[in-house]
Amino acid sequence: MKRTLFLFNILCFFTAGISLNAQGGRPAAVDGMPELRRIALDITIESRVLQNGVVVWSETNQKLSMQGSPVGVQLVGSNIIVVAQFTPYIRSNGSVLAAQGQIWIAENENELTYYTSIETIPFELDEPIHYFPLGSEQLNPSIEIIVSINSHNEGRNPSGNGNPRNNR
Numbered sequence: 001m002k003r004t005l006f007l008f009n010i011l012c013f014f015t016a017g018i019s020l021n022a023q024g025g026r027p028a029a030v031d032g033m034p035e036l037r038r039i040a041l042d043i044t045i046e047s048r049v050l051q052n053g054v055v056v057w058s059e060t061n062q063k064l065s066m067q068g069s070p071v072g073v074q075l076v077g078s079n080i081i082v083v084a085q086f087t088p089y090i091r092s093n094g095s096v097l098a099a100q101g102q103i104w105i106a107e108n109e110n111e112l113t114y115y116t117s118i119e120t121i122p123f124e125l126d127e128p129i130h131y132f133p134l135g136s137e138q139l140n141p142s143i144e145i146i147v148s149i150n151s152h153n154e155g156r157n158p159s160g161n162g163n164p165r166n167n168r
Helices: 002-012 028-032
Strands: 040-051 054-066 071-076 080-089 095-108 111-123 129-131 142-151
Touching: 040 071, 040 080, 054 071, 080 142, 095 129, 095 142, 111 129
Parallel strands: none
Antiparallel strands: 040 054, 040 142, 071 080, 080 095, 095 111, 129 142
16 A cells, blocks of 8 residues: 555656657668668557556657667656666567566665566567556556557658658
8 A cells, every 4th residue: 555655656746758769760770771671660659657547647659770779768757767678579480579677766765676677578560568667557556668569661650641652
């Protein structure tokens, strides 16, 4: 109960800064080599704070990256910092997402608790992957990060809206 109230207080005052850090906006190698554009990935990361199953805060970011290149998100609250990095690996026998999470929680003024985890999650392209950096969707409130990975298609932007001039 005490932990739930503590997390609720932290997340209610969630002044989060999201930063995706996968080589700026577009990997430089993708610009100069058309063959790399075919293996580029559109990665969408939606971060949400849930209270009693209701979304009380969310933010969505999109990045263009390549397999093996990490894309990260950092959430900063009044007493909590969550850092997560996602590295997709596309394989013919099944793709996996390496998810690394780090969490710092200030329990009180003199105590800082650190948690870390790393998981490999099998996935299919265009399938939402739900990641809970605090360890469980059953916590109330909880933090949920939803990652979606798609093949990059020159004919559309990362939001999925087609550009008819490029679809020849």
